[in-house]
Amino acid sequence: SQTIHQWPATLVQPVGSPLSLECTVEGTSNPNLYWYRQAAGRGLQLLFYSVGIGQISSEVPQNLSASRPQDRQFILSSKKLLLSDSGFYLCAWREKLETQYFGPGTRLLVL
Amino acid sequence: AQSVTQLDSHVSVSEGTPVLLRCNYSSSYSPSLFWYVQHPNKGLQLLLKYTSAATLVKGINGFEAEFKKSETSFHLTKPSAHMSDAAEYFCVVTPLTGTASKLTFGTGTRLQVTL
Numbered sequence: 001s002q003t004i005h006q007w008p009a010t011l012v013q014p015v016g017s018p019l020s021l022e023c024t025v026e027g028t029s030n031p032n033l034y035w036y037r038q039a040a041g042r043g044l045q046l047l048f049y050s051v052g053i054g055q056i057s058s059e060v061p062q063n064l065s066a067s068r069p070q071d072r073q074f075i076l077s078s079k080k081l082l083l084s085d086s087g088f089y090l091c092a093w094r095e096k097l098e099t100q101y102f103g104p105g106t107r108l109l110v111l
Numbered sequence: 112a113q114s115v116t117q118l119d120s121h122v123s124v125s126e127g128t129p130v131l132l133r134c135n136y137s138s139s140y141s142p143s144l145f146w147y148v149q150h151p152n153k154g155l156q157l158l159l160k161y162t163s164a165a166t167l168v169k170g171i172n173g174f175e176a177e178f179k180k181s182e183t184s185f186h187l188t189k190p191s192a193h194m195s196d197a198a199e200y201f202c203v204v205t206p207l208t209g210t211a212s213k214l215t216f217g218t219g220t221r222l223q224v225t226l
Contacts, residue, residue, distance in 0.1 A: 008152075017133065034213075041220040042154075043201065059213075090154055100214055102155040 002027035006091050008101040013110050019078040021106050026072065030076075031093040033074040034100065035066055038088040050074060086110045099103030113138040113204050117217035125225050128175075130189040131134045132220045138182060144185045145203040145214075146176055155201065161185065172196070179186030 003026045013019060025031055035047040046059045048066035056066050064083050067075045074091060089102040118133040136142060147155040159170025164223045166178040172195075176187045185202060202217040 014208055041204065044214075044216045046213055049213060088152075092155075099160055100155065102147075104154045105152070 001100065002095075004091060004093055004101060004103040006089075007107050008106060010107045011109070013081050013108065015083055015110055016080050019076070019081050019085070019108070020108070021076040021089055021091075021108075023074040023076075023103055024072055025074075025093045028072070028093065028095050030071060031095050032069065033090040034094070035074065035076050036090040036092065038090060038105075040087070044090065048076070069090065080111045083110050113142065113206065113215045115202050115204050115215055115217040117200075119216065119220050121221045121223065123223040123225060126194055127191050129165070130187070130192045130196065130218050130222065132187040132200050132222065134176075134187065134217060134219050135183055136185060136202070136204045138204055138206065140206040142204045142206065144176075144178060145205075146170065146174070146185075146187050147201045147203060149199045149201065149219075151198075158187070158200075168191075177210045192222075192224045193224075194224050197222055199222045 005024050034049045036044045036045055038044050043093050048056055048058055050056050050068045053068055064078050086109050089106045092100045094100045114137050116135045124130055128148050145160045146158040148158050149155050159168045159176055161168050161178045169175045174189045176185050178185050187206050199219045199221050203214045205214045
C-alpha cells in the first residue's frame with residue numbers, strides 16, 4: 001500500500017532563516033505531487049505541484065520554492081523565511097486520475 | 112474554472128442527532144467531488160468521493176453525500192453524530208480529467224458535537 005511521509009512534524013524558525021521541508025511517497029510510481037499551505041482559520045492554498053522529476057509548477061508568487069530531485073521526493077524550500085510563512089504545510093500525492101492523498105503535515109512557526 | 116462554497120463555517124449538533132454540512136460547487140467541466148476531514152493538527156483524510164458513478168456516495172464512519180447536478184450541490188450527511196466526528200470538513204472539486212487535476216477547496220466547516 002502507499003504511504004506518504006513528511007518531516008519534520010513541527011518546526012520553529014527565526015525570520016530570515018532558511019527552510020527545507022521534505023515529503024516522500026512509498027508504494028507508487030510517477031505520482032503527481034502537491035504542496036499546500038493552510039493558514040490558521042483558512043482553507044488550503046495550493047503552492048506547487050509536480051507531474052514528474054524536475055517539473056515544478058508554481059501556483060502563487062511567494063517566498064517559497066519547490067524541487068523534485070527524485071520520483072517520490074518533493075521538497076519545499078525558502079532562502080529567507082518571513083513571518084507570513086507560518087502555517088501548516090501539507091504534501092499530497094495523486095496517481096493518474098485517482099484521489100489525492102495527504103501526508104500528516106508540518107506545522108511551521110516563524111518568529 | 113471551478114469553485115466551492117461551504118455554506119456554514121461552523122455547525123454544532125448534539126451527539127446522536129443528524130449532521131448536515133452543505134456544499135455548493137461550480138465547474139466548467141464534469142467534476143469530481145470529495146469530502147475530506149481534518150482533525151486538529153492532523154493531515155486530511157478522505158471521507159468519500161463522487162466521480163460520475165452513483166449519485167449517492169457512501170463513505171467512511173457512516174457519512175454519505177448526494178451529488179445533485181440540478182442544484183450544483185454535494186451536501187454531506189450522517190444520521191447520528193458521534194463525539195469523534197468533531198473536526199473540520201472540506202468540500203473539494205476537481206475536473207474529472209486533466210493531467211495535474213488541481214483541487215479547489217472550500218474554506219471548511221468546523222463541526223462541533225456536544226453531549
